[in-house]
Amino acid sequence: MVVPPDNAPPDNDVLWARSLHHAHEGSPALVDVSLAVREGEILAVTGPRGSGKTTLLNCLSGHLVPDDGEVWFNSVPVHTMGALTRERLRRDRFAWISSSPDLVPELTAWENTALPLLLRGEGHKAAKATAVEWLERLDIGAVARKRPAALLQAQRQRVAIARALATAPSVLFADEPTAPLHRSDAAQVLRTLTTAARSHSLTVVLATHDPEVAALADRAVPLLDGRRAASAPVAGTEGRAACSLSA
Amino acid sequence: MLALRLARGTHPLVLLRRLFVAAASAGVGFLLLCTLGHALSHPGQTSASLLRLLWCLAPLAATVQFAVAVARTDPSTRPRPGLSAVGLGPARLAATAAASTALSCTLGSMVALLVFLHLRGDLTGLPFDRAGTELLAADRPLPLAAVVILLSLAPLTASTASAWVLRPRGGTRGRRPVAPRGDGVRDTPAPPPASSTPHTTGTATLAPPTPLAASLVTSPPAGLPWGVALTAAGLAVETYASRGGGSGRVLPLPGHADLAPAGVLAGWSLTALGLALAGPGLVHLCGFLLQAVRPGAVRLLAGRVLQGEAGRIGRPLGVVCATASGLIAATTLYSRAPGPSFGPLTALGAALVLVCTTATLILVALETKQARTATTRALLRQGAAAQTLRAAALTRLVALITLFAPVTWALATLAAAPLAP
Incomplete structure (x- = not known):
C-alpha cells in the first residue's frame, strides 16, 4: 500500500480500512488488514475461529479503535473520532447482529425491536409501528408481545435481526449470526437477512466460518491468523472438510 | 486451605469487603460479651440481661445478612466453567464460601475478645487499660463456655447461612448460570414469618435467581x-x-x-x-x-x-x-x-x-x-x-x-x- 495517509478513500466505498493492526492486551489479533466495502454489497469475512473476524468487525464499526491503521466511513475518518461521536455514529448509521441474540430480557419482542428507534429519540407510537411491521415481515408478529425468555432461540435471533433492520442502517454488521442455530433455522435466518439486505440495498459485513454462508455473499475476504489470506479458499483441514461437505 | 489461597490472590476491594465482615462480627461479638459482663455483674436482674441479649439479635442478624451478601458477590465463589472440570464445582465453591465467611467472622470474634479482655484489664500494657472495669464485671472470672458460645454465634450463623444460600440446587438443571443473567426473579411465594427478626428472613430468601424464569416481570x-x-x-x-x-x-x-x-x-x-x-x-x-x-x-x-x-x-x-x-x-x-x-x-x-x-x-x-x-x-x-x-x-x-x-x-x-x- 503506497497511498499517502491523508488521502481520502474512493467515493464508491462506503467503508474503507487500511493496514489495520490491533492487539488484545498484547496478543495480536489483526496484522495489516486492508479492505473496502462497496455500497449495497454483502461482504463475507471468512476464516476459522480466532482468525480475527470479530476484531475486524469491531474495528470497522467503531467499537474498537485499532492500534494502527485507518477506518473511513463515507469519507469520514472513524479512527480519529472521539468516543461520543463514534457512539452517535453507531447509533445512527450502523447496526449489529451478534451470534447470541443479546436481547434485553425485561422487554417484550416488539419493545426490543423498537429500542434502537426509541434510543434515537423517535416517538413511542412511530417506533412501535415500525417494530411491529418488521416483526411481521420476519414472520414473528405473533410473538411480538412475548418476552425473550418465552421465545425459541431461532425466534430470538430473528427478533435481533428485526431490531437491526428496523433502524434502516447504512451498514449492517453480522458476526456469526447463525452460530447458535440448527441448520434449518440457520438457513431461514440467513435467507431473511440477505433478502432484506438486497431489497433495502443495505451494505452488510458478514463474519462467518462457514463456506456455505459465505457463498451467499457477493464477495468474500478470507482472514487467517489475523492477516488477509489469499483470495483462494482457505487451505487446511477445516476448509477441506467444509469443501467436501458442500460439494 | 483453598479458601485461604483464593483469598490471597483476590482484589484488594474484595478483601476490604471481607474485612468489613470481620469488623461487623467483631462488633457483634463485643456487644454479646458486654451482655455477658452485665449478666455477671447484675446476677439479680435476669430479665434486664435477657432484654440486652435480645437487643443483640438485631446487630447479629444484620451482620449475618451482610456476610451472606459478601459471600454471594465474592468473585472467587462464582462458578467457573473451567474449574468445574477439575473438581471445583458449585458444591465445593459453596463450601469454600462458607469457609471464608467463617474465617473472617472468627477473626472478628477474636478481635472482639481481645478488646473485651483489654478493657476489663485482663490484658495490660496498652492505653485504656481497665477503662470499662465496672461495666464489664472485671471483678468476676469469665465463664469460658459462655464466652466460646457467644463468640462462635456470629461465625456459625454466618457461615451456615452463606452455605445454605449458595448451596447447589436443582438436580440436573444447573442452578447458577455460569454467566449470571439478570433475567430471573425468584417467583416462589414469600416465606412464612418464621424467624425472630426481619433481618434473618431477609438473608434466608436472598437466593440467587434461577436462570431464565419464564414469568419474570x-x-x-x-x-x-x-x-x-x-x-x-x-x-x-x-x-x-x-x-x-x-x-x-x-x-x-x-x-x-x-x-x-x-x-x-x-x-x-x-x-x-x-x-x-x-x-x-x-x-x-x-x-x-x-x-x-x-x-x-x-x-x-x-x-x-x-x-x-x-x-x-x-x-x-x-x-x-x-x-x-x-x-x-x-x-x-x-x-x-x-x-x-x-x-x-x-x-x-x-x-x-x-x-x-x-x-x-x-x-x-x-x-x-x-x-x-x-x-x-x-x-x-x-x-x-x-x-x-x-x-x-x-x-x-x-x-x-x-x-x-x-x-x-x-x-x-x-x-x-x-x-x-
Whole structure:
C-alpha cells in the first residue's frame, strides 16, 4: 500500500480500512488488514475461529479503535473520532447482529425491536409501528408481545435481526449470526437477512466460518491468523472438510 | 486451605469487603460479651440481661445478612466453567464460601475478645487499660463456655447461612448460570414469618435467581399483601401494647432497661418484617409506574429493570427502610424520654445495624449490576449511549427514593406516635 495517509478513500466505498493492526492486551489479533466495502454489497469475512473476524468487525464499526491503521466511513475518518461521536455514529448509521441474540430480557419482542428507534429519540407510537411491521415481515408478529425468555432461540435471533433492520442502517454488521442455530433455522435466518439486505440495498459485513454462508455473499475476504489470506479458499483441514461437505 | 489461597490472590476491594465482615462480627461479638459482663455483674436482674441479649439479635442478624451478601458477590465463589472440570464445582465453591465467611467472622470474634479482655484489664500494657472495669464485671472470672458460645454465634450463623444460600440446587438443571443473567426473579411465594427478626428472613430468601424464569416481570412478587398486613398488624400491636399511657410504659430501650412491655417490641419486629416482605412488591410497583404510559427509552429501561430486579433488590431495601424507620422512631423517643440518653453500647449496636443493612443494599445493587453486564454490553453494542444508561440508572434511584423515603418517614412517625409520653 503506497497511498499517502491523508488521502481520502474512493467515493464508491462506503467503508474503507487500511493496514489495520490491533492487539488484545498484547496478543495480536489483526496484522495489516486492508479492505473496502462497496455500497449495497454483502461482504463475507471468512476464516476459522480466532482468525480475527470479530476484531475486524469491531474495528470497522467503531467499537474498537485499532492500534494502527485507518477506518473511513463515507469519507469520514472513524479512527480519529472521539468516543461520543463514534457512539452517535453507531447509533445512527450502523447496526449489529451478534451470534447470541443479546436481547434485553425485561422487554417484550416488539419493545426490543423498537429500542434502537426509541434510543434515537423517535416517538413511542412511530417506533412501535415500525417494530411491529418488521416483526411481521420476519414472520414473528405473533410473538411480538412475548418476552425473550418465552421465545425459541431461532425466534430470538430473528427478533435481533428485526431490531437491526428496523433502524434502516447504512451498514449492517453480522458476526456469526447463525452460530447458535440448527441448520434449518440457520438457513431461514440467513435467507431473511440477505433478502432484506438486497431489497433495502443495505451494505452488510458478514463474519462467518462457514463456506456455505459465505457463498451467499457477493464477495468474500478470507482472514487467517489475523492477516488477509489469499483470495483462494482457505487451505487446511477445516476448509477441506467444509469443501467436501458442500460439494 | 483453598479458601485461604483464593483469598490471597483476590482484589484488594474484595478483601476490604471481607474485612468489613470481620469488623461487623467483631462488633457483634463485643456487644454479646458486654451482655455477658452485665449478666455477671447484675446476677439479680435476669430479665434486664435477657432484654440486652435480645437487643443483640438485631446487630447479629444484620451482620449475618451482610456476610451472606459478601459471600454471594465474592468473585472467587462464582462458578467457573473451567474449574468445574477439575473438581471445583458449585458444591465445593459453596463450601469454600462458607469457609471464608467463617474465617473472617472468627477473626472478628477474636478481635472482639481481645478488646473485651483489654478493657476489663485482663490484658495490660496498652492505653485504656481497665477503662470499662465496672461495666464489664472485671471483678468476676469469665465463664469460658459462655464466652466460646457467644463468640462462635456470629461465625456459625454466618457461615451456615452463606452455605445454605449458595448451596447447589436443582438436580440436573444447573442452578447458577455460569454467566449470571439478570433475567430471573425468584417467583416462589414469600416465606412464612418464621424467624425472630426481619433481618434473618431477609438473608434466608436472598437466593440467587434461577436462570431464565419464564414469568419474570409479568407477575409481581407475592409478598406485598403479606407485607402490608404484617406492617399494619405490627403497628396495631404496638399501639395496643402501649395504650394506657403512663410515664412508666415507654419503650424498653437498652439504656432504660427497667421496664419491658414486650408488646411494643413485638409490634416493631412485625412492622420491620412486614416492610422487608413488602419491599419487592413496592419496587415492582415503582418500576410499573415508571414505565407506564408511552415510555421513551430511558423510562422503559429504568422501569422494566426495576420490575425485573424487584425480587433481588426489594428485600434489602425493605430491611434498610425498616432499620431507618426504627432508628428515627428510637431517636425521637430518646430525645423525649427522661433519664440518660443512650450509651456507647447502644450507639455501637445501632451503628452496626445501620451500616450492615446499608452495605448489604449497596452490595446487592452491585450484584445486580454484575448480573446485568451482558445486557449492558448488548445495549452498548446496539448504540445506546452510556449517558442514556446512566440516565436510566439515575431515574431508578430517584424513583426508589421518591417511593421509599415517605414510606419510611410515615412508618417512623406512626411507630413513635403511640409511645410518646
